Amino acid sequence: MPSSPRPVVPRWKELLAVLSLALAGLIWLSGLVDSLSRPSVAPALSLQQQELTLLAEPKVPPPLRDALLGESPRDALLKALEGIALEDRSERQKQILVLLQGQGSALADLGGDVGDPLLQQLQCEVSVSDPSLCIDGVEAGRAAFRLAFSTVLPLVTALLGVLLLLGQTWRLLRGRLLAWPEVQGPDLTLIDMALLVAGGFVVISAVGVPLVALPLVGALTAGLGSPRREAVGVVINYAVMALPSLLILWRQVRALPKQRAPQGGWMQWRVRPVLTALLDAVAGWLMVTPLVMLTGWLLVRLVGDPGGSNPLLELVLGSHDPIALGLLALTAVVLAPLFEETIFRGALLPVLATRLGPLVGVLVSGLLFAMAHISVGELAPLTVLGVGLGLVRLRSGRLWPSVIMHGLWNAVTFVNLLLL
Known part of the structure; x- marks a missing residue:
């Protein structure tokens, strides 16, 4: 200068x-x-990543499961939702918690909307004997890609x-x-x-x-x-x-x-x-x-x-x-x-x-x-x-x-x- x-x-x-x-x-x-x-x-990010992990679980290759999934995604999400105070839980979080606890019949009392992939999968799981029938391969693949990238x-x-x-x-x-x-x-x-x-x-x-x-x-x-x-x-x-x-x-x-300005301005x-x-x-x-x-x-x-x-x-x-x-x-x-x-x-x-x-x-x-x-x-x-x-x-x-x-x-x- x-x-x-x-x-x-x-x-x-x-x-x-x-x-x-x-x-x-x-x-x-x-x-x-x-x-x-x-x-x-940070809590919202962590919760959304746990939801993404549960949705992606079926499509994550076995060699990458420990690195990408960690502990049981279902247990981790259940624990996280139970850690949120009742008055702070959104309606959607209440719905997911009820379904994770295997109480699908209580979902109607919450006025739930099962329009997103995770809710659809969980709702299906409480109504069938084989949970693998509830997996949406396309949505699981997308979730696995997003999880791997992030x-x-x-x-x-x-x-x-x-x-x-x-x-x-x-x-x-x-x-x-x-x-x-x-x-x-x-x-x-x-x-x-x-x-x-x-x-x-x-x-x-x-x-x-x-x-x-x-x-x-x-x-x-x-x-x-x-x-x-x-x-x-x-x-x-x-x-x-x-x-x-x-x-x-x-x-x-x-x-x-202007005449004293350095080269480049x-x-x-x-x-x-x-x-x-x-x-x-x-x-x-x-x-x-x-x-x-x-x-x-x-x-x-x-x-x-x-x-x-x-x-x-x-x-x-x-x-x-x-x-x-x-x-x-x-x-x-x-x-x-x-x-x-x-x-x-x-x-x-x-x-x-x-x-x-x-x-x-x-x-x-x-x-x-x-x-x-x-x-x-x-x-x-x-x-x-x-x-x-x-x-x-x-x-x-x-x-x-x-x-x-x-x-x-x-x-x-x-x-x-x-x-x-």
Whole structure:
């Protein structure tokens, strides 16, 4: 990044930055505390995977049964349902529990609907002497494929990531790692970053979403049913949240002297060469996956499931509408990576790395990235992900690989949710 004498920062700008930081801290702290009251999607994911396991059991090859099925799928699902408080069980869960207990005659009292494959199979089993007659081979095969993909893909990804991490560690110890390029980015100050992230991303968005997005969502979705109404709301809320930060960053960068911009521009997008960007993104995704998984596992082992999952995950899990899922995928896989990488790795990280050092810059930008998601349960894993995205940005010397890596991470997560 070009060196230049720092202009004197107006006093009002400093005060505004301090006020923005204070308000952003209060908003984030309040949001993190409130997230503790939000339910975690982990129990729902676990329950759906157990249902999928029971449905897939007939089509899982014997050599893979221990790896994919574990203990008896029927007993595991029965135990999980019995562990849910009676008042918290849905009607469908009550139906499945009754059928697993062999009390099919009680199903009519619950007003049950046997329209899905698992309920059909269980209802059939309590009415015939040979349960094998109740197996729907097509549905069981589909369930087996979904179960294998959602189970094997994370394991293969983690294994490849560990191998890449070991390779990188070996090169580091042998002094064979290639030198990273010079950090380049917008020639802005820490005051500018406080105004951008705290003022624009947090404070203005916290005011703008309720004042602008909510009435707009209400007007545009008045004739829509659920879940399309919620999906359209997600897109509009995200757009309203992103716009203030992008406008502030645009004005900040526009004020910089164009003749002093580094090659590739202030934001260092540098899309080409595309293949190298893809390779950097995939390598970064593979290496960060086992670290995020390990962090999540340690978090559950040490403190239990803290809850507070992203509400978007619940929408994806509960939606079967293609249009709603398409809008949610657009937000998660395209809009979020473009916007968040522009702010956190395009602007914030280079400024922090230049003034505080690369290591501090990566750590601080990763932590702020995690806090921006306002979820206690995801704070530690998202910090690790943010650090990984930051390292890819610095190692590649451009922004595009971290955008692709972010989109890839969200896409794989989205697909796994759909499979369950």
